[in-house]
Amino acid sequence: MLIKRPNDYLPSEITPRGLFERRRDFLRLSTAAALGAMLPEAFANAKLAGIRPGPYAATDAQTPYSKVTTYNNFYEFGTDKSDPAETSGKFRARPWKISIEGLVKKPKTLDIDDILKLAPLEERIYRLRCVEAWSMVIPWIGFPLSTLLKHVEPLGSAKYVEFVSVVQKDTMPGLSGFGSLDWPYTEGLRIDEAMNPLAIVAVGLYGEVLPNQNGAPVRVVLPWKYGFKSAKSIVTIRFVDKEPVSSWMKAGPSEYGFYSNVNPEVDHPRWTQSSERRIGEFFKRKTLMFNGYGDQVAALYTGMDLRKNY
Amino acid sequence: MQLSARQRSTVKVIVFLLCLIPLARLAWGIWNDTLGANPIEFVIRALGDWALRFVLITLAVTPLRKLTGWTWLMTLRRMLGLYAFFYATLHLSTYIWVDQFFDWIAIAKDIIKRPFITVGMLTYTLLVPLAITSNNAMIRRMGGKRWQFLHRAIYIIGALGVLHFWWMVKLDITQPAIYAAVLSALLGLRLLWLRQRQRSPAVTSL
Numbered sequence: 001m002l003i004k005r006p007n008d009y010l011p012s013e014i015t016p017r018g019l020f021e022r023r024r025d026f027l028r029l030s031t032a033a034a035l036g037a038m039l040p041e042a043f044a045n046a047k048l049a050g051i052r053p054g055p056y057a058a059t060d061a062q063t064p065y066s067k068v069t070t071y072n073n074f075y076e077f078g079t080d081k082s083d084p085a086e087t088s089g090k091f092r093a094r095p096w097k098i099s100i101e102g103l104v105k106k107p108k109t110l111d112i113d114d115i116l117k118l119a120p121l122e123e124r125i126y127r128l129r130c131v132e133a134w135s136m137v138i139p140w141i142g143f144p145l146s147t148l149l150k151h152v153e154p155l156g157s158a159k160y161v162e163f164v165s166v167v168q169k170d171t172m173p174g175l176s177g178f179g180s181l182d183w184p185y186t187e188g189l190r191i192d193e194a195m196n197p198l199a200i201v202a203v204g205l206y207g208e209v210l211p212n213q214n215g216a217p218v219r220v221v222l223p224w225k226y227g228f229k230s231a232k233s234i235v236t237i238r239f240v241d242k243e244p245v246s247s248w249m250k251a252g253p254s255e256y257g258f259y260s261n262v263n264p265e266v267d268h269p270r271w272t273q274s275s276e277r278r279i280g281e282f283f284k285r286k287t288l289m290f291n292g293y294g295d296q297v298a299a300l301y302t303g304m305d306l307r308k309n310y
Numbered sequence: 311m312q313l314s315a316r317q318r319s320t321v322k323v324i325v326f327l328l329c330l331i332p333l334a335r336l337a338w339g340i341w342n343d344t345l346g347a348n349p350i351e352f353v354i355r356a357l358g359d360w361a362l363r364f365v366l367i368t369l370a371v372t373p374l375r376k377l378t379g380w381t382w383l384m385t386l387r388r389m390l391g392l393y394a395f396f397y398a399t400l401h402l403s404t405y406i407w408v409d410q411f412f413d414w415i416a417i418a419k420d421i422i423k424r425p426f427i428t429v430g431m432l433t434y435t436l437l438v439p440l441a442i443t444s445n446n447a448m449i450r451r452m453g454g455k456r457w458q459f460l461h462r463a464i465y466i467i468g469a470l471g472v473l474h475f476w477w478m479v480k481l482d483i484t485q486p487a488i489y490a491a492v493l494s495a496l497l498g499l500r501l502l503w504l505r506q507r508q509r510s511p512a513v514t515s516l
Contacts (some may be wrong), residue, residue, distance in 0.1 A: 049420035071347030081345060132480075134348060180482060202440065251481060267423060272416065279347050282412060 010300050034262075046209045048141050049224040054122030056198060056296065061280050062125065063136035064247045065206045065244040071279060072213045073130065074232060075306050076165070083174065084213035090171040093216035093233075098174045102239035105153035112217045116203060118151065119143035123207075124200055126223035128230075130260045138170075141204030146195045149237070154191065158239035163187045163220060165232035181247045187231040188244030188258065189222070198223060198296045224261045224293040238257055257310040261301070262291035266310050313382045325386055329393045332360045333400070350408050357401035358430075362471045362489060364394035369468055369496045376503070391464070395441040402434050426477035433470040433479050436463050468493050 041118040096112040129135045165185035202221045210216040215232025221229050248256035264274040264287040275284040290297050339345040345352040357371040370388040412416050419425045449457045
């Protein structure tokens with residue numbers, strides 16, 4: 001079978017950038033004019049301002065925006081990877097509040113606009129490794145998760161952080177799907193993992209506001225763990241003293257553990273974890289321990305049996 | 311509805327061409343890059359879907375003939391069965407060639423470690439003797455009884471094919487459950503007819 005690349009476009013066929021961007025403005029303005037300026041559509045593709053380059057930038061080629069936004073695991077919108085892009089159009093990413101609660105000195109409910117002003121936005125170009133043995137490289141926009149967490153002053157008794165994703169029944173067709181996860185989607189981290197400088201709160205990608213299918217308006221990104229650990233569309237962050245049980249742990253305790261660190265040595269019953277297919281590449285590549293972030297995170301797990309703590 | 315020999319060969323040619331449409335659509339999708347962000351996965355899954363669908367279509371021929379009385383349907387059965395083998399072969403080759411790129415060690419590990427791949431390989435292995443003996447010369451050489459006995463393996467192949475799909479799925483088992491329901495109906499009808507025949511041995515089947 002021949003894998004043929006599409007023909008190269010002639011320079012004359014390419015719409016000049018200025019014109020292309022004005023086309024977008026035109027679409028946005030006309031939508032706004034027709035439906036009222038405060039509809040969620042008005043936020044789609046909005047550029048984020050004042051982004052500075054962040055640390056730990058992966059030098060690998062970035063996965064094109066078109067693929068990052070059309071190949072997603074976001075079961076609230078359906079279990080096919082093409083579902084989220086197709087069915088998340090009605091999702092309401094505004095108004096949005098996150099409640100940060102539990103074992104903290106100052107529990108708070110923050111508006112998404114407050115979160116956006118909490119810290120300067122950085123671009124973090126990270127590898128994303130899915131447990132299904134495919135990967136991408138995504139330029140996220142966000143800031144360290146630790147900044148957000150320290151904001152509420154966690155108590156000494158807080159050992160873990162739990163993330164709860166939104167349940168929007170009328171806009172998320174996957175919630176009523178047969179044979180799905182236990183909603184709301186929950187994930188968790190040990191507090192030192194959550195405070196690691198690699199862990200970020202993401203509010204955008206490719207310089208733009210997070211598209212709905214990628215976890216709008218706010219999610220976490222933990223590049224050394226399998227993708228499902230990075231909870232999307234978060235509404236609650238809870239500090240607790242016991243290891244939280246995540247949605248995937250409930251669905252398949254023998255397949256999904258609490259840690260779920262990228263580990264080529266520990267196989268999953270369905271997928272080999274020793275190699276992965278980078279989206280857009282033909283040949284598989286070797287999977288790196290901690291997805292290549294061992295220098296930043298290996299110390300978190302010294303003395304632990306990672307085969308048991310998968 | 312009975313067909314003349316000429317009409318039957320026309321139908322055969324039409325069905326032969328129809329069975330190539332899934333492959334043509336995949337080829338078109340690869341050529342135009344319309345198979346999404348992970349075309350390799352898309353192609354492997356689509357070929358597997360069609361292999362299983364053709365197993366079920368083949369299994370539907372006899373019940374359909376009995377229900378409609380259209381005996382000419384039987385002349386399509388071998389071709390449909392061979393199409394199941396054709397798509398299964400493409401499904402397996404794509405896995406070996408494109409997905410694993412002839413990494414035999416990785417493939418061996420997959421077969422041992424991953425239950426759904428173990429079952430998939432077993433299913434294909436069972437399909438091979440059926441494909442080899444799907445010609446008149448082989449029926450003559452084996453004798454009708456033994457040939458028929460061997461080809462009953464298609465029931466097991468159907469069940470294993472569904473299991474292969476079921477175990478591959480991470481969470482949402484809707485799709486494999488649909489295939490399982492269709493397979494159960496097709497095999498259930500056979501059981502029902504078998505019982506009826508046993509109860510009234512004087513009545514021969516249509």
